[in-house]
Amino acid sequence: GVVYNEMKGAFSSPEGVLDRLVLSSLFPDTTYSNESGGDPENIPDLTYEQFLDFHRNHYHPSNSYIYLYGDMDMEERLNWMDAEYLSHFDKIEVDTAIPYQKAFTQMAEVESTYSITSAESEEDNTYLAYNKVIGDALDPELCLAFQILDYALLSAPGAPLKKALLDAGIGKDIMGSYENDILQPNLSIIAKNANAEQKDAFIEVIEGTLQKIVEEGMDQKALEAGINYHEFRYREADFGNFPKGLMYGLQIFDSWLYDDEKPFIHVDALETFETLKAKVGTGYYEELIRTWLLDNTHGSIVVVRPEKGLTAKTEKALEEKLAAYKNTLTEEGIAELVRQTKELTRYQETEDTQESMEKIPVLQREDISHEIAPVQNEERKIGETLMMFHEVETNGIGYVSLLFDMRGIPEELLPYTGLLQAVLGIIDTEHYAYGELFNEINVHTGGIGTSLEVYPDVEKVHEKAFRTTFEIKAKALYDKLPFAFEMMQEILMRSRLDDEKRLKEILMQTRSRLQMRLQSSGHVSAAVRAMSYTSPVSRFKDMTSGIEYYELVCRLTDHFEEEKSGLIRKLQGLAAALFCPQRMLISYTAAREGLTGMDEVIAKFKEGLHEGSPAGNMVCLACEKKNEGFRTASKVQYVATAGNFIDAGKEYTGALQILKVILSYEYLWQNIRVKGGAYGCMSSFNRIGDGYLVSYRDPHLMNTLKVYQGVAEYLRSFQVEERDMTKYIIGTISNIDQPMTPSAKGDRSMALYLNHVSEDMIRKEREEILSAGQEDIRALADIVEAVVEQHKICVIGSEEKLTQEKEVFGQLKELN
Template identity: 45%
Template sequence: MELQLNKVYSGFKLLEQKNIKDINSTAFIFEHEKSGAKLLYLKNDDDNKVFSISFRTPPTDSTGVAHILEHSVLCGSRKFPSKEPFVELIKGSLNTFLNAMTFSDKTMYPVASRNDKDFHNLMDVYLDAVLYPNIYKYPEIMMQEGWHYELENKEDELTYKGVVYNEMKGALSSPESILMRKVQESLFPDTPYGVESGGDPDFIPDLTQEQFTAFHKKLYHPSNSYIFLYGAMDITEQLKFINEEYLKNFDKIQVDSEIPVQKAFEAERKLVLDYPISDNEKEEDKSFLSLNYVIGRSTDKELSLAFDILEHLLLETPAAPLKKALIDADLGKDVFGSYDSSVLQPTFSVVVKNSNEAKVDQFKKVVSDTLKALTQNGIDKKLIESSINIREFQLREAEFDGYPRGLMYGIRCMDSWLYGENSLMHLEYEDTLNKVKEALTTNYFEKLIEKYLLNNTHSSLVIVNPKKGLAEKKAEELKKKLEDYKSSLSDSELNKIIVNTNKLKERQVTPDSPEVLKTIPLLSLEDIDKKSETLPLLEAQINSIKTLVHPIFTSGIAYINMYFNSSTVPQDKLPYISLLSSVLGKIGTEKYSYEELSNIININTGGIRFGGEAFAECGKSDIFYPKFTVRAKALTEKLPKLIEIIEEIMLHTKFEDKKRIKEIIQEMKSRMEMRMLQRGHTVAAKRAASYFSPIAKYEETLIGLSFYKFISDLENNFETRYSEVVESFKHLSKLIFNRNNLILSFTGEEKDYESFEKSFVSLYNSLSTENPEKISYNFEPSALNEGLMTSSKVQYVAKAYNFKELGYSYTGSLQVLKTIIGFDYLWNKVRVQGGAYGAFANFQWGGNTVFSSYRDPNLKETLAAYDKAGEFAQNFDSDEREMTKYIIGTVSELDSPLTPSMKGIVSDEYYIRHITQAHVQKERDEIIGTKKEDIRSLGTLIADCMKQNYFCVLGSEDKIKANKDIFGSILNVFE
């Protein structure tokens, strides 16, 4: 059906229609005349459909009301009164994305699915949630998701509890998070960006129920909404549903939600603050120095794209001149940048990490002098070309780390749509990119540097210093505040808190009735494809090398994967695998300096990455295949150049650059520190599994806490260990880069395979023909049960064991159990009742079983919850409808859509691990055929794993020390 401009479809007037060739879509822009809702539809042939409804939600304080509301509206609504419709959908939907997101000035509620019926159901639940939530009926929702006073008996200590409260305690534990939060505060003191939309734990308890509901009443109106649809669908059917079920009930109103513009400063502003470190950490070289600038408007699409490229050019590549100048000046051990265009007034930051406040003046001088030199002498055109090319490659490839493409387009639209401008401007990049390419022949970027950095007074200097005892001091102040408050209360006031606490707990432990659960729409097992997807794989050979060919349409991009057997590396040299993978491509070769190499990679390819990985044998707990991987991509016409570059890096890297190697080690350590604080649950989980699992021990040695300790020691003793490092690199290169060790993989169109085959011959001829001896690794199991102490205010609690070691076998029903345990038992026990942000269960084919929690205020209580998970499973009961829901939710995870490059990688993994299509189909059949009796029978498996008592906790120094009796040892994570 052809839609006509200015015609009304189910209350929606079509205002504009436009072909967006850059993303192969047609855009339709509507306005709902009665309610004032705005709607954008991107029509294309993508079957992974996306829906999102967003609201402009500028906060006025740091109570986190926008964030708490994002959580809370998904806790029951008019049509779907279940306490957790969001969780019920995760359990039983074929969604490919289901979440909600709070930004500095907006809140988004996106869903995605490839199934039409499921997509409709998801839209229905989300629209009802945001427009008719149960937050007005049940104040316990804000108490649970936001904050509340916790007191069960008068004699108990009064505490704060709440999911967002604990989430933000964890989020603001890392110095990087504190820094970026304060950057916005320093640049926008008079606008909503000057407060914390996610919530500051110091202010979250100031939020009242009245303020909470008033925020929803004011801002969650269709007149303040932005509805986004994407993919292959009947748009008239969707418009009819949205109108008849929801929007026709609302009248257009004026909503005061406009984002004010921060008046530019007349001079740079300075902000100095502290962040907590533990008593055992050193304070020297722990400061963060940052210079920050406001860059125009996000509605200036050319400026936004240009600064995105400029930030990469100045700070993100090995050839980046500003980063290089700051490192050369010995101002810190890591340098990184940030360009944030998701706000009305985008910001650009230059950050030096692991520095000292005494170096501030020198920091400012080096930044200023370097930028001036670039404007006066000009930026290297090869560097400009490389940064433009890598951004253009990313735009054309349109792969977003597992997120649906439509979702990322929807987020990108909001960078202009939210501020009353053309919603499509950031999707139409071709013409803008051509304008930016003028920089290849003009002083385009030099002018931007002069205007927006050198001569920009709307800027700030933010310094974040380490401070011992700060966390303890804040904890004591909070404890005293709550003690004083408690002592000021009358008996009746105390009783009221106790009643409210018990009322909340009663709500939390009372299951939804079958009638309520039935209101959540559910697919049937007939809606599930019973057959597993078959990934494309042809086996071939290039000379003597096994080659896996994946013929898929890839929009003219070739994806190359090389898998070198790295079991030739001695056990005591394993950490050097990760270090080598980080050095290759970032250090000079016989033909190129490292700066030249960086430019050549970015000009000719979409990226080349090296890494150490381990692939477990199908169904085995003790057999795995260590591989050194090379993952690369390029346009097919650049394949010969790509192979030439890989050969140069792999076989001709010059490892004797002492200064450069030290810089890479320092940066690796810095980036690991950031990740460990942000993803503490993965650190704890991997560490716990390493106590008993050979493959987990191998991976932990390469990427976990063991590797961090290795890198720290190298940095501290670099002068004495430098020669060892160089010799290890040379030795490992000879052991690994060998044609007899190699499996090749090509993902692309069949017509391009021949080009790859021809291009690869030169590298084949250059590879060594030796046959190094294969090593049998011997990892001694040991229940270390460590407490890993940081200055974090929350915990990451993991417990693990291998069920095959106890005589159990793998079955697909374990994946259904994962869904049930994760989104039923752990969600209720650890998240809802315990206040943690998340909790997870994982069961692997080889037998490894891991439970973990995320941003968790508890420790012993969470371990106790894990110990009772087996009992929960043994007593599990469910009717047929609920069982169907759990099965569908499990299949949803199996059927996450894969990009062309991921299809190649997953197919390679199956081949290396000897996973056949029969194995994949068997697991799917077992999942679909799971009965409640199967779940009950698995309860003993969990109980027996938990009894082995292998656990690891990463978190608060005080909390771990207070529970030191349960640990085998406690140690500081950071120096």
């Protein structure tokens, strides 16, 4: 049931429909033509015995891949693994080899549909995809070369294929997808928000552009930028919060699955980078384009058109199928189904025995360190500008963030700061076309990006004080930092914000990407929107990146000719007001030697900024309880409820971090996922009192809200074994003590400074977690009740479901 509802959600997404059709059209005779998660139409046909047979055969050591990573006695570990695990099994033969798909003699063509709501337009809503199979995964040079070609031809702003399709009016958003983690990698060129009748023109523009590139030669700067872009990331190995050992392990499967003798060919890439650098300007890349994209007939054209009410049709067909099945049952047959359902419910509610649980080894509380991760904040002044230096070993890379304080910007302009952030860096400047700018940056640095950030003041939670910043970030080797500052100044001070054609393209692309995010991560949007009814911090997030921002982008794209003059004035005015030394803070993460020359570089940079005024006070953002339902063509819901417990007179405690773990793996897990069939469920309770509960790909709505109402009562009677309590604490600490890259250490230190979170506060929270008992969890019931009883809800989901249960909403809207 859980997977059934997960896949109903996945099959509701047009991008999901497209991805499946691309694979099945290219590999009709191999396992890649099937959906690994299961087609919702077929999942109910799976029998328990089939399920067990599959598990017995495939989830067996004979079919396993085992790797060890880290500083350990390998021989001792291998001996232990043999004695304690592998020797307990007999070897069996499991044939999981994936055959090669025989190449096509001509390209395949496939057409299908996806569902839209009755209020959505069918015009400009089709997906077109041009797909080619590129060699195989055991050719590391070809795989890396096509990652670089994907960047140079398609993915980088201003890339020739993207620009040619946009200039031809084919699609509003052009995307590239190079999949190199399957046996036969494939490249897809995708036009979103196109029309089906543009299919032939789509093919002609792609092939004509590629032919011209082959004849005239690749842009060498674009190739150099693509190589440096990928090499910088390869050397940096920044996997965010994920452990490097895990990520390297996943990477080796890109070849190991297909050849037991070649696990490291993609991990060990330095020589390949050098080979590919030497081939720039030799005709090598042009020949790859000719061979694999122009002359290669192993490909497909996929068209996915919108169809109004398709979700309702499939649901009605399912109802009729079930009704017909029920009519074939005798009274005894129906009684047997009822008995099976009751047995399933009993099974779901049966807890694991203590004997079973104790088979899993668990750390003890005393094994967990009481030390907090160090905070590296060293205040330095460059003239009147504060630079916070975070001393971390970075392997010769400097990470710079310029933070421009947005306090004092009028409320009506705040959503436009989201647009300014979206535009800068991908629009022409005085000295560069936007594609040239992007390539110039990537040839010499590890990249430059912009973001909006919000920092709640934990010392003023009752006043709901917070600071917002417009941030531009760069990373580069120390000797390239002066160039990075020059490029940041080019972006901030010399962007042509009056380029109407490019502004419209960016707005269309932004709308497209927001649509995809609302469909794939609707739980995030629903939670932020629900919290915006009570939290100014969340209201700001919603205004600048959430549903309110999406509504602004839709209005601007729908009425661009009427809105463009005002939009340009607002963007130019915001840039002039924000980008001045008086509003700027600097965060810099590097080793001590990375400070050399930085004062002079920053002083020169400041001279080129606007003259302006210091930041004022943050505007007071009004919050209004709306209880909205947003109707989509999805078959599932994202159900959020939110509130603020400090408003209700409660206080924050570190035990709330444990509560997130308990709810995620116990109460919400059991009631929303196991019994309710939703794919996921999450919660959060933070230092400023904001709290929420939200479900993910959920077949229910009202039932889920009732489950939320029961959290407080569950906590009041909370009682578990001490072993379980320790597990929850370990889970909480594992969320806190995640691996941090050098840049993440600097970002964390700066955020703590701006949030006014002291090391003493962090220590206090950690001690509250490590010393928590069951009585501390029971004491949280009033806090959760204070959040849930505020009845502030937001749901994104099925048009039919939300209309059926409309009485729960203050407003029902379309999200299209």
